[in-house]
Amino acid sequence: xxxxTRTAFALSLLLATSTLTADTPWVGEKGITRxxxxxxxxxxxxxxxxxxxxxxxxxxxxSALPQDPGAPAVxxxxxxxxxxxxxxxxxxxxxxxxxxxxxxxxxxxxxxFPPDTMGAVGPTQFIVFVNGRIRSYxxxxxxxxxxxxxxxxxxxxxxxxxxxxxxxxxxxxxxRIRYDRLTGRWFLIIIDVPCTTANCSSIAANRVLFAxxxxxxxxxxxxxxxxxFQQDLVPTTGNTGGFLDYPTLGIDANALYIGGxxxxxAGGFAGTSAWVVRKSSILSGGPIVATAFRNLASxxxxxxxxxxxxxxxxxxxxxxxxVGVDNSVYSRLVLRRVTDPAGSPSLSGNVNLTVxxxxxxxxxxxxxxxxxxxxxxxxxxxxxxxxxxxWTAHNIAVTSAGVGATSGANRRTAVRWYELEGIxxxxxxxxxxxxxxxxxVATATSATQFLMPSVMVSGQGHAALGFTxxxxxxxxxxxxxxxxxxxxxxxxxxPATLSAMNYTASxxxxxxxxxxxxxxxxxxxxxSVDPLDDMTLWTAQQYCQAxxxxxxxxAKLLAPAPAGVSPASTVLVTGAGQVVSVTGTGFFDPxxxxxxxxxxxxxxxxxxxxxxxxxxxxxxxxxxxxxTSPTTLSxxxxxxxxxxxxxxxxxxxxxxxxxxxxxxxxxxxxVPSTPTPSNNGPVxxxxxxxxxxxxxxxxxxxxxxxxxxxxxxQNPSIAGATTAASGTYEVLVTxxxxxxxxxxxxxxxxxxxVAPTVTAPAALTVxxxxxxxxxxxxxxxxxxxxxAFLAGGxxxxxxxxxxxxxxxxxxxxxxxxxxxxxxxxxSVTFRYQDVSGNLGTASASVTVRMFGDLNLDAAxxxxxxxxxxxxxxxxxxxxxxxxxxxxxxxxxxxxxxxxxxxxxxxxxxxxxxLACLAP
Numbered sequence: 030x031x032x033x034t035r036t037a038f039a040l041s042l043l044l045a046t047s048t049l050t051a052d053t054p055w056v057g058e059k060g061i062t063r064x065x066x067x068x069x070x071x072x073x074x075x076x077x078x079x080x081x082x083x084x085x086x087x088x089x090x091x092s093a094l095p096q097d098p099g100a101p102a103v104x105x106x107x108x109x110x111x112x113x114x115x116x117x118x119x120x121x122x123x124x125x126x127x128x129x130x131x132x133x134x135x136x137x138x139x140x141x142f143p144p145d146t147m148g149a150v151g152p153t154q155f156i157v158f159v160n161g162r163i164r165s166y167x168x169x170x171x172x173x174x175x176x177x178x179x180x181x182x183x184x185x186x187x188x189x190x191x192x193x194x195x196x197x198x199x200x201x202x203x204x205r206i207r208y209d210r211l212t213g214r215w216f217l218i219i220i221d222v223p224c225t226t227a228n229c230s231s232i233a234a235n236r237v238l239f240a241x242x243x244x245x246x247x248x249x250x251x252x253x254x255x256x257x258f259q260q261d262l263v264p265t266t267g268n269t270g271g272f273l274d275y276p277t278l279g280i281d282a283n284a285l286y287i288g289g290x291x292x293x294x295a296g297g298f299a300g301t302s303a304w305v306v307r308k309s310s311i312l313s314g315g316p317i318v319a320t321a322f323r324n325l326a327s328x329x330x331x332x333x334x335x336x337x338x339x340x341x342x343x344x345x346x347x348x349x350x351x352v353g354v355d356n357s358v359y360s361r362l363v364l365r366r367v368t369d370p371a372g373s374p375s376l377s378g379n380v381n382l383t384v385x386x387x388x389x390x391x392x393x394x395x396x397x398x399x400x401x402x403x404x405x406x407x408x409x410x411x412x413x414x415x416x417x418x419x420w421t422a423h424n425i426a427v428t429s430a431g432v433g434a435t436s437g438a439n440r441r442t443a444v445r446w447y448e449l450e451g452i453x454x455x456x457x458x459x460x461x462x463x464x465x466x467x468x469x470v471a472t473a474t475s476a477t478q479f480l481m482p483s484v485m486v487s488g489q490g491h492a493a494l495g496f497t498x499x500x501x502x503x504x505x506x507x508x509x510x511x512x513x514x515x516x517x518x519x520x521x522x523x524p525a526t527l528s529a530m531n532y533t534a535s536x537x538x539x540x541x542x543x544x545x546x547x548x549x550x551x552x553x554x555x556x557s558v559d560p561l562d563d564m565t566l567w568t569a570q571q572y573c574q575a576x577x578x579x580x581x582x583x584a585k586l587l588a589p590a591p592a593g594v595s596p597a598s599t600v601l602v603t604g605a606g607q608v609v610s611v612t613g614t615g616f617f618d619p620x621x622x623x624x625x626x627x628x629x630x631x632x633x634x635x636x637x638x639x640x641x642x643x644x645x646x647x648x649x650x651x652x653x654x655x656x657t658s659p660t661t662l663s664x665x666x667x668x669x670x671x672x673x674x675x676x677x678x679x680x681x682x683x684x685x686x687x688x689x690x691x692x693x694x695x696x697x698x699x700v701p702s703t704p705t706p707s708n709n710g711p712v713x714x715x716x717x718x719x720x721x722x723x724x725x726x727x728x729x730x731x732x733x734x735x736x737x738x739x740x741x742x743q744n745p746s747i748a749g750a751t752t753a754a755s756g757t758y759e760v761l762v763t764x765x766x767x768x769x770x771x772x773x774x775x776x777x778x779x780x781x782x783v784a785p786t787v788t789a790p791a792a793l794t795v796x797x798x799x800x801x802x803x804x805x806x807x808x809x810x811x812x813x814x815x816x817a818f819l820a821g822g823x824x825x826x827x828x829x830x831x832x833x834x835x836x837x838x839x840x841x842x843x844x845x846x847x848x849x850x851x852x853x854x855x856s857v858t859f860r861y862q863d864v865s866g867n868l869g870t871a872s873a874s875v876t877v878r879m880f881g882d883l884n885l886d887a888a889x890x891x892x893x894x895x896x897x898x899x900x901x902x903x904x905x906x907x908x909x910x911x912x913x914x915x916x917x918x919x920x921x922x923x924x925x926x927x928x929x930x931x932x933x934x935x936x937x938x939x940x941x942x943l944a945c946l947a948p
Contacts, residue, residue, distance in 0.1 A: 054307065054373060055263045059315035060254035061187040065177055065247060071186065072179040089290070089298035091334070091406050092389050096435070099383040100360030104431030105464040105519035106385055124511030124522045125493055125566060125586035127532050131171025133581030134162040135574060142541070143403075143549040146481070146581055148569035149557040151208040151215065152628055153246045155567060155583055158206040158217060165247050168567075171583070176247050181219055185238045188257035190223040196233055198224040203552075205278035208245070210560040211344055212312060213626045215242040218287065220276050231294060234261045234270050237287060237304070241311050245628055256317040260289075260302075267323035268302060270294050275552070279338025279412065281346045283371035284308050286338030288325075288351050300327035303336050303351055305367055305374045322376045325365060326356035332379055333363040335408035339419060344623055348453055349374075352412050352421060359387045359407070360433065362447070364419075366454050380458045382449070386433035390424045390442040392547030393478045393499045395573070399538035401547035402499060404442050404480040410553045411483045414452060418461060422446040422482040422494060429476075431465040443467035444482040444496050446521070462518040466494065466510060468527060474501045477527045479508070481551040481571070488563035489617050489659070490514030493586050494521060495556045495568030503528075504535035505550075507570035507582040513589070532584050533572040541577040550579075561631045562683030563619035564588050587684055591615040594680050594690030599766055603697045605667040606652065611635075611690070617682050618656035631683040635664050637692060640675040646694075647671060668694060695766025701725055704772035706760050711777035713828030715864070718750040718776055722760050734758035734776075750778045785832040785861040785869035790821030794876040795850075815850070815875060824861035824869055832869070835860040852877045 101108065133148065139161030148157040154174065155166045163184055165177040181201040182189065190199045204219045217240040223233040239256040260273040272292045279286035285306040291299040303322045310318040326332025333353030341349070349367035356363075362384055366377040390404035404424045412421040425433050426440040434440055444466040451457040468476040482496040491513050498508035508530040512521045524530060543549060551571050559565040566586040574580035597610040619630040635654050637646040648670035655663040662680065673696040681687035706722040720732065721744040732740040735756035738747070747754050755778045759771040795815050819837060826832045838858035839850075854876045861869050 053264070054318050054320045055258070057256065057258050057263075057315070057317040057319065060241075060256050060311065060317070062252050062254050062314075063187060064249065065251045065253065066249040068179055068184055068253070069177070069249070072183045075180065075183050089334075089406075092435075094357065094359050094389070094435075096386060097355075097358045097360040097383045100386045100433075102432045103385045104427070104467065106460055106462055107518050109519060123524065124491060124513050124516070125509070125588060127509075127584050128565075128587045129168075129171050129583075129585035130532055131166065131583055132574070133157040133166075133569065133583055134159055134164060135580040136541075136578040138162055142543040142545070143552045144571060144579065144581065145203055145552045146554040146569055146571045147204050147206055148555060148567075148581065148583060149206045149208050150559050150565075150567040151245060151247075152213075152561055156206060156208075156215065156247065157569065157581055157583070158204040158219075159581065160202055160204065163204070163217075166583070168585075176249065184253075185219060185221070185240065185255065188236070188238050188255045189221045190233070190236050190259075195225045196223040197227055198229060200224075201238065203274070203276055205276065206555075207278060207280050207340065208557070208560055209280055210342060211282055211623060211627055212308075213245040213628050214312070215245075215247065216240075216278075216280055216285065218276060218278050218285070220273055220289075222272075232272050233294075234259055234268075235272055236260065237273065237276060239285075239306070239311060239317070254311065254314060256311050256315060258304075258317060258319055260304075260321075263304060263319050263321040265321055265323055267321070268299060271299055273302070275335055275408075277335065277337045277411075279340050279349070279351070280308070281339075281341035281349055281370075281414075282308070282344050283346060284349055284367070284374070285311075286349050286351060286367065286370075288333070288336030288338055288353070290335055298328075300330075301325045301332065301334060301336050301353070301356065303338075303365070303376070305349065305370050307371055309371065320374045322374075325351070325376075329357055331355055331357045331363070331381075333365060336365065337409045337412040337421065339412045339414050341414040343414070344627075350412075350414065350419070350452060351376075352419065352449075353409055354387070354407055354423065355381065359389075359435070360384055362409075362449070364449075364452065364458050366452075368454065377454070382458050382460060384447065384460055385445075385463060387423075387445065388426045388433045388435045388440075390480060391426050391440060391478075393442050393480050393497075394501045395499045395505050395539050396501070396503055398540060399504070399573075400540035402480070402497070402505060402539065402550035403545065403547040404550075405552060410481065411485075411555060413485060415486045416490075417450065417452060418486075419449040419452050420447065420484050420486050420492065421449070422484040424480040424482060424496075425465075427465060427467050429469050429471055431467040431469065439471065439473045439476075441468060441473045441476040441500070442478045442480050444479040444494065446482065446484045446492075446494055448486075464519045464521055466496070466521060466523060468500070476500055477503055481554045483554045483556040483568065485556040485558050485566055485568075487558050487566055487588065488619050489588055491564075491566075491588050492521075493556055493566040493568060495554055495570050495584070497551060497554075497571060498527070498531055504537065505539050505571075505573040505579075506531040506535050507533045507568075507572040507584070509568050509570070509584060509586060511566075511586065533574075533582050535573045537573050537576045537578075539573040539577060539579065559684070561628065562685075563630065564617055564682065565684045587686060588617070588682075589615050590686035591680055591682055591688040594678060594688045596678055596690055596692045599693040599695050600666060600668050601697065601766055602668050602671045602673050602694050605669060607666050607668065609664040609666060609692070611662040611664060611678070611680065612660055613662075613680065613688060613690070614660055615682070615688075616656060616659050616662055616680065619683060633662070633683060634681045635662070636679045636681070637666070638677040638679060639672070640677055640691075642677075646676050649676075698765040698767035700767045701728065701762045701764050701769040703770040704760050704762050706758065706772050706774040708758070708774050708776040711779050712750060713779050713781045714751055715749055715781070716778075716828065717746050717748045718754055718778060719746040720744060720758055720760075720774065720776070722762070722772065725762050725764060728762045728764045731761040731763065732758060733760075752778050752780055754778045779828075781828040781863065781865035781867065783827055784867040785824040785826040785829070785863050787824045787859055787861050787869040787871035788822060789857075789859045789871035789873040790818050792874045792876070793818045794878065796878050818873070818875060819857070822859035822871070822873075826861075826863045826867075826869070828865065829863035832861040832863045835862060835868075838870075850875050850877050 141160035144159040225231045243252040273289045276289045288303040307318040334356040336351040336353040339350040349370040351365040355361035364380040392401040427443045447463045448461040478500040486492040493511045499505040510521045556568040593613040618633040622629040637649045650667040652665040678692040704722045709719045736753045762769040
């Protein structure tokens with residue numbers, strides 16, 4: 030299950046019996062050879078044979094079995110809403126389409142009731158093998174090819190129990206056929222019926238008959254090798270004188286697995302047995318080597334009823350399997366594992382699995398005045414192991430909700446299928462999914478009923494279920510439904526109109542004089558998968574083709590075709606080994622070819638055509654195709670010399686279905702020079718990062734870079750870049766389909782954690798001003814130099830071209846141009862803030878002087894005197910010694926003649942005043 034969710038039903042794991050180890054494998058006789066041409070000549074000369082009914086003891090009475098107490102009462106697993114009819118989705122559906130539908134042998138050609146519906150597909154033929162007839166058909170046309178058309182009595186005449194002694198009559202019954210992809214051979218088995226009375230009322234111990242071809246396609250020169258063993262002579266011996274009925278067949282890389290129901294000479298059920306036939310012994314002319322395992326189930330005891338041998342395509346298989354319903358209860362499956370099947374086989378004990386409720390099926394009525402047809406019982410009809418999962422199916426009686434039931438007035442017969450996991454030794458046997466195909470109408474008399482199913486899964490994981498459709502309102506028809514690997518677990522795609530499942534359209538009644546009621550029908554059917562494409566499914570089913578007659582009908586079932594083919598790139602018309610990625614849906618390839626003598630698989634293929642035609646494009650070679658998934662392929666192509674332009678790319682699945690997409694071939698061109706891109710970095714976070722590359726005429730550009738960056742612009746930019754944009758950017762230049770090598774440039778986006786750089790104005794010295802108080806300092810109003818100082822300063826910042834100027838700081842107080850400064854030096858801080866909030870500062874000082882620029886030297890001019898006098902007048906009232914100053918200082922006169930003595934006096938006073946008046 031490709032990709033999907035696994036759901037496993039709870040396991041009831043019991044080893045009910047100990048492992049069975051047989052005696053040393055029994056060695057029989059060497060094979061007997063006949064060519065197809067010889068057999069056909071014997072058929073031509075053989076006398077007409079009467080119709081022989083199949084022996085009556087084909088089943089034990091299972092009608093009164095109890096249910097496994099753990100079985101859930103559901104129609105599917107995982108459980109779904111039982112209120113919704115399993116057979117009635119909202120719209121018609123079909124997982125597969127019928128591509129070929131042809132008729133096989135009819136009652137008049139087989140002379141048998143029932144036919145035991147059986148047929149398998151091979152590389153070139155479909156071979157039907159039923160009671161009374163083996164016939165080959167061309168699998169392309171569905172027509173009988175005339176190569177093989179014989180009565181199985183004639184075909185197996187060389188190994189059938191000879192007439193003589195107590196045996197007065199001998200004929201064949203219960204055919205099985207497989208095409209074995211691992212060896213490229215056909216394998217056929219059948220039992221004989223050695224009658225000890227003329228009316229076959231008593232039977233001797235019978236044989237299992239084998240035939241193995243030496244070719245994959247049957248022709249007149251094909252050599253068949255025939256083998257046999259008498260069932261009670263193969264050690265471990267047992268079932269002495271008994272009759273092996275309903276032989277099943279499984280085949281894998283190591284052995285053939287044959288299970289069956291045993292009956293006493295008097296016709297009573299005597300349990301079940303199994304045989305393992307070493308495959309290599311019948312591929313090389315013999316002698317045949319076989320091992321018997323008796324009493325897998327005995328009487329009414331537990332164990333597999335009608336043990337089905339399991340088919341397995343795995344060439345590396347080391348273990349074989351039988352599976353069946355439990356002999357003692359409903360709703361339980363039993364697995365038996367075979368170890369060392371190619372050597373000295375051993376058989377495991379019962380490995381039990383409780384499944385959703387089952388029951389014994391009912392006879393299925395057909396449209397009046399037809400009779401009923403026999404669904405036999407709830408035995409499994411075929412089993413196949415694929416990718417570790419085992420698929421099988423049977424028919425059971427269910428309610429209108431599809432739940433298995435052993436009683437109820439409106440029960441009807443339906444088809445139940447299973448996908449099982451945990452098959453190999455050491456794993457846990459479990460139910461992956463199961464479902465029921467049933468009719469949900471209220472009354473059984475109105476219901477379509479289904480019986481004799483067989484299920485097969487393809488390499489894609491798609492499955493098909495073939496069966497008979499009948500019921501009181503219906504004729505007996507051949508039908509099929511399917512599921513895709515992606516479908517909901519527990520479901521098949523059942524159409525809204527149940528008659529749409531039919532691939533035949535019977536218009537006649539089935540009520541033959543066959544001595545039984547209900548009438549014998551099918552006894553089984555078979556669905557197979559094409560060995561070459563591993564995806565086409567074929568089903569052989571029975572239907573009523575004429576009044577009181579039957580015919581086989583074979584349907585070829587195709588999976589959904591591929592779709593949506595879309596090449597992801599263009600192709601140049603020069604150069605070899607170009608890689609083209611292709612997307613779509615429904616692609617499939619069966620994988621590597623198997624080792625010889627297996628035939629090679631048919632693989633998925635690609636072909637290029639001129640646009641809109643069926644003409645292959647000249648000079649185009651698809652060197653290889655790599656299958657990656659159902660949605661992805663990769664092609665390697667050479668196109669040197671091909672025509673430029675639009676072409677059709679056809680992808681063909683192994684089954685021959687195809688889809689087409691458009692592929693562009695570009696003309697030859699010169700590869701552009703490697704570009705030399707650049708960028709404007711480093712930039713700061715939040716700024717725009719700009720990338721650029723020189724222009725190239727007619728070019729397209731493809732940029733890639735950090736943080737998932739892509740662009741087709743020549744000069745792309747990233748606004749509000751973050752640090753995640755730092756890194757290497759590459760650009761490709763494409764001209765006329767030719768692409769340059771990548772040019773690169775490395776860009777840096779820095780985080781903004783740096784404060785602005787602030788430049789303060791030069792320190793300033795100013796004189797005192799009266800406006801700031803009696804003994805105040807300096808003001809910008811009266812000192813223009815101070816105003817200019819406070820308005821000065823500047824700042825620069827890496828990430829902000831104009832950082833914001835904040836109010837200067839005078840100490841801890843914001844200053845304005847009107848702020849007064851005290852006498853002395855004051856520090857002013859200039860502040861700027863950038864867009865990221867980083868703060869930068871610088872400081873300068875303002876010095877306020879109380880007195881002006883007094884120069885106390887020997888040369889004193891009148892101006893000096895004026896200044897001094899003004900200070901003096903400020904400090905003292907005329908005629909009154911200020912603040913207790915010496916009287917001598919008060920009578921200072923300032924005339925035009927100033928001598929040094931005057932200066933000394935004035936300076937003494939000044940010093941006094943400064944000491945008293947300074948703040």
